[in-house]
Amino acid sequence: MIRLQNIQRRYVSDEVETTALHDIDLHVAEGEFLAIMGPSGCGKSTLLNTLGTVDRPTGGRYLFGDRDLAALDEKALAKFRGQTLGFVFQSFNLIDELTIEENVALGLAYRADAGNRRARVAAAMDKVGIAHRAHHFPHQLSGGQQQRAAIARAIVGDPKLILADEPTGNLDTANGEQVMNILSGLNAEGATIVMVTHSPSHADMAKRRIDMLDGRIVASAMRDI
Amino acid sequence: MIGQAALGLYRTFARHRAYAVVNIGGLALGIAVCLMLGLYVRFELSFERWLPHHRELYLVQTELHLPGGAFNGAYPGTMAGLFEEMRQDFPGLVGTRIRGGKDGGAVLRGGEALPMDVAQVDPSFFDVFALSMVTGDGRRALADPDGALISRSAARTLFGAADPVGQPLTIAVDAPQTYRVAGIFEDLPDNTDLRIAILLPMPRKAPPAEWAWYRWGTASVSTFLRFPNAAAARRFEAKMPSFVRRRAGQELGPEPDKAITLSLLPVSRIHLEPQGTETAWRRLTVTTLGIVAAMTLLIAIVNYVNLATARSGLRAREVAMRKVLGADRGTLIRQFLAEAMLTVAVAALAGLIMAELALPLINAANGLSLGIPYALALPVLALLVLLVGATAGMYPALLLSSLSAAGVLASARSPGGGRAGTRLREALVTMQFGMATAFIIATAVLVAQTAHVRRSDLGFRRDGLIVVPSLADKRIFPDQSRAIVTALRDMPGVVAVGAGSVGVGGDGAGMVDVVEVPGRPGLGPSIKVASVGPDFFRAYGPRLLAGRLFDDRHRADDAGEWTRWKDGRNIVVNRVAAEALGFASPAEAVGKTVGGSLPRTIIGVIDQLRFFSPRTPDQATYFQYTRDVPPTPVAAIRFTGDPNVMMNRVRQTWRRLSPQVPLIAETADRRLGRLYQADDQAARLFGIGAGLAILIACVGLWGLASFNTARRIREIGIRKTLGASASDIVRLLLVQFLRPVLLANLIAWPLAYFAMRTWLAGFGDRIALSPVYFLAASLVAAAIAVLTALGQSVRASRAAPAWALHHD
Structure with missing residues (x-):
């Protein structure tokens, strides 16, 4: 489904050049659950942002299915994100002024083909067990509940790919487990997931794991099933 | 889009109530102040514009160019016979005179005189002023020497519900005459200086008492002319010098057009035009209030934009998330613009409501009847919503939508536009506080000058004094006025009753004489002439600077018999007249004779008697004495005891001796108070506007202070971890706020200096523009800023470093 070829990402500021990604080649198949691990600053999040098209590579090709995303302009990329991707962040990134239901509905806000929004939002909240908090505001919820709401927002549009950036990083063990179970469940239902994590046990819940160091993929392993 | 924006707004305001109140409330207040002052300015600018064909109507002004220049200026009247002479020389000329106006006559009923706004006008009045008639034919009524037209409210006052048409009405202008009501016209609106409740035909020839009917240089009537266009008016005006030469030569000598010119003033400009020696203070006041309105709105807008853009930085994460x-x-820009415009729309609506609620109070306090013209106000507000909304929304819309989503989401802090954003906000605060400080300076000067005027030495004691201008009424004959003065003098509690052609109140107009000075070439200075009777100086008690006052024992003091003037007469001059006549000191003037062929010997010099508006410059005046009551006298009663009791006695005496003439009598204090009314009104409106503008600026600073402090909490945590004390932190934050406030003085000082210098120039007696006002205002502004930011700073300085470090 996804093919990255020789992807590079360089940052240039004040005459200092930093290379965050070195010639990354990566293939992610449909239905896969891929975990990315590595120490801080190794390029995990940059890779995830590149996959999510919120960061543009400075070199290489990014094919999503048959589409070369490098050819798309900002407006087309925005539309692509709205229709194809779902994001989950470590710090949830819910909008404080909106209720949980409205935050989840935001996942459909920029799509013309959203269909019955209310029903889809209700279904997404139901799926992550947050429906009873629909009319609450983010600050009224626990971290685990907020992350579940963020997952509901990510899946409400039935994305082809879910990108999760340390989804359990801000949660305690119990809530972390709960979130991981939801992600595994989604994967079992066919969702493709790419997740950045620091937790070996959570990485073990993925089907495949890659390790990164200094902007390069240094190891790749499949989980025994 | 609008629905989403509205929901977003509602939630933001519900969650951040203080922010909503500060931001929307400030803007709403600014809009309300601007609206109210704008209405007042519009009202002041609308005078006579309600008249049909007002663009074709002109007032003839008499412009004096006398030697010395003390009385020179354009006066809004002409001699009564001017229009007759003009029509003889310019056949087909369309125009009318208005003689009288405010309290121009009295309706006599049951032995009582009811003062009313009676105006005598020419039959062509309706060709110039097309007043709406309720009933009757205005033109035909004025062609009839016994016809009278009355206004709708005069009809109600005089006849109640009965039909007035055809009813007789006895009206005294020069002498009582019975008229027949021939029609009713609609009341004149508020925005007019024409005071007309009853219209009567102009007398066909000069009434006996009107000795100055054909006297050049007098200004007893208003003469209005109508021309098809401005070019025709200009052409007519160009013919005036030759007309004056032709007509006034006999009276004013060769080259009369050097002393008097006639000019045309469009009717719509009359209201704000300076009259005679006045400065253009009315225009200045209206302009000032217009500027206050605009500046208040500007401060409020700056405030709003400042806070809105500052806070929008906090939404970077939301914007990034929406991008993800x-x-x-484009969608994000549209969303921000829609939100900003909605916010401004809410503020505009709140401002409109505030203005509607405040208007009755403003109207009651200032004797106005302003209303919001929605047909004009709504489109203007809509434009404001678009402009301010776009200004406030565009910056965050462009800035935030341009940020990299990945960068924002990865960053711990919210971007706020970086250094450029901070500089912009600081510049805006500087500008806002510059204007606010200028307002503080202006308010201080205004208050000081108003107090100064109230306290200033008028040259006489203002308490224990009643002034009776109605003694000058044309219908009171000399015998009667003598009897009245005697009767007033005999009332218990009365110390002295003086009568003079001048008295407290009035407009300062009167007879002006050109007094030759021996040994000085040319005509000599123009000096006002005041004729005074016995006890005039006793009633007012002026300070005698040199010489003596009038005394019946000196025969030459009595100038009552004008036929003996060529033999010489004694006069008392005031200080300014002594200076104008060229004497180095009051003592030097005493005993000197001036006046050429009509010699006048100065027997005494008194200090100024300031009878008129504080805006009237000190006039050079000489006083001449008559043992009798002088012509057109204003009586001054110096008394002891309760003013109300004394006023009742005056009323009874007057009714007994002169029932056919309405009594006009007031304490000097009250009469002087009326002279300050226009200034007080303007000062009050200015004070309200300026006070609210300062409040808005403070509220804005508070909002910005709390926002900026909140943004720096992490920095504060780091500094405290590194050893900074709470007072270090407070100092750090305060200095940040004081810098723009201190810089603001660079804007405020010159702005306030030039504005207040111009304003003070309108007063004859004025305070000095001392640096104390400027320094004090800057201190006040700095204190306000410190107090505003102090609470936030102290709270931030006390925060535990561990908490602050994790604050986002």
């Missing part, structure tokens, strides 16, 4: 979820830049 598929929103493109």
Whole structure:
């Protein structure tokens, strides 16, 4: 489904050049659950942002299915994100002024083909067990509940790919487990997931794991099933 | 889009109530102040514009160019016979005179005189002023020497519900005459200086008492002319010098057009035009209030934009999230603009409501009847919503939508526009506080000058004094006025009753004489002439600077018999007249004779008697004495005891001796108070506007202070971890706020200096523009800023470093 070829990402500021990604080649198949691990600053999040098209590579090709995303302009990329991707962040990134239901509905806000929004939002909240908090505001919820709401927002549009950036990083063990179970469940239902994590046990819940160091993929392993 | 924006707004305001109140409330207040002052300015600018064909109507002004220049200026009247002479020389000329106006006559009923706004006008009045008639034919009524037209409210006052048409009405202007009501016209609106409740035909020839009917240089009537266009008016005006030469030569000698010119003033400009020696203070006041309105709104807008852009930085994460979820830049820009415009619309609506609620109070306090013209106000507000909304929304819309979503989401802090954003906000605060400080300076000067005027030495004691201008009424004959003065003098509690052609109140107009000075070439200075009777100086008690006052024992003191003037007469001059006549000191003037062929010997010099508006410059005046009551006298009663009791006695005496003439009598204090009314009104409106503008600026600073402090909490945590004390932190934050406030003085000082210098120039007696006002205002502004930011700073300085470090 996804093919990255020789992807590079360089940052240039004040005459200092930093290379965050070195010639990354990566293939992610449909239905896969891929975990990315590595120490801080190794390029995990940059890779995830590149996959999510919120960061543009400075070199290489990014094919999503048959589409070369490098050819798309900002407006087309925005539309692509709205229709194809779902994001989950470590710090949830819910909008404080909106209720949980409205935050989840935001996942459909920029799509013309959203269909019955209310029903889809209700279904997404139901799926992550947050429906009873629909009319609450983010600050009224626990971290685990907020992350579940963020997952509901990510899946409400039935994305082809879910990108999760340390989804359990801000949660305690119990809530972390709960979130991981939801992600595994989604994967079992066919969702493709790419997740950045620091937790070996959570990485073990993925089907495949890659390790990164200094902007390069240094190891790749499949989980025994 | 609008629905989403509205929901977003509602939630933001519900969650951040203080922010909503500060931001929307400040803007709403600014809009309300601007609206109210704008209405007042519009009202002042609308005078006579309600008249049909007002663009074709002109007032003839008499412009004096006398030697010395003390009385020179354009006066809004002409001699009564001017229009007759003009029509003889310019056949087909369309125009009318208005003689009288405010309290121009009295309706006599049951032995009592009811003062009313009676105006005598020419039959062509309706060709110039097309007043709406309720009933009757205005033109035909005025062609009839016994016809009278009355206004709708005069009809109600005089006849109640009965039909007035055809009813007789006895009206005294020069002498009582019975008229027949021939029609009713609609009441004149508020925005007019024409005071007309009853219209009567102009007498066909000069009434006996009107000795100055054909006297050049007098200004007893208003003469209005109508021309098809401005070019025709200009052409007519160009013919005036030759007309004056032709007509006034006999009276004013060769080259009369050097002393008097006639000019045309469009009717719509009369209201704000300076009259005679006045400065253009009315225009200045209206302009000032217009500027206050604009500046208050500007401060409020700056405030709003400042806070809105500052806070929008906090929404960077939201914007990034929306981008991640598929929103493109155009969608985000539209969302921000819609939100900003909605906010401004809410503020505009709140401002409109505030103005509606405040208007009755403003109207009651200032004797106005302003209303919001929605047909004009709504489109203007809509434009404001678009402009301010776009200004406030565009910056965050462009800035935030341009940020990289990945960068924002990865960053711990919210971007706020970086250094450029901070500089912009600081510049805006500087500008805002510059204007606010200028307002503080202006308010201080205004208050000081108003107090100064109230306290200033008028040259006489203002308490224990009643002034009776109605003694000058044309219908009171000399015998009667003598009897009245005697009767007033005999009332218990009365110390002295003086009568003079001048008295407290009035407009300062009167007879002006050109007094030759021996040994000085040319005509000599123009000096006002005041004729005074016995006890005039006793009633007012002026300070005698040199010489003596009038005394019946000196025969030459009595100038009552004008036929003996060529033999010489004694006069008392005031200080300014002594200076104008060229004497180095009051003592030097005493005993000197001036006046050429009509010699006048100065027997005494008194200090100024300031009878008129504080805006009237000190006039050079000489006083001449008559043992009798002088012509057109204003009586001054110096008394002891309760003014109300004394006023009742005056009323009874007057009714007994002169029932056919309405009594006009007031304490000097009250009469002087009326002279300050226009200034007080303007000062009050200015004070309200300026006070609210300062409040808005403070509220804005508070909002910005709390926002900036909140943004720096992490920095404060780091500094405290590194050893900074709470007072170090407070100092750090305060200095940040004081810098723009201190810089603001660079804007405020010159702005306030030039504005207040111009304003003070309108007063004859004025305070000095001392640096104390400027320094004090800057201190006040700095204190306000410190107090505003102090609470936030102290709270931030006390925060535990561990908490602050994790604050986002």
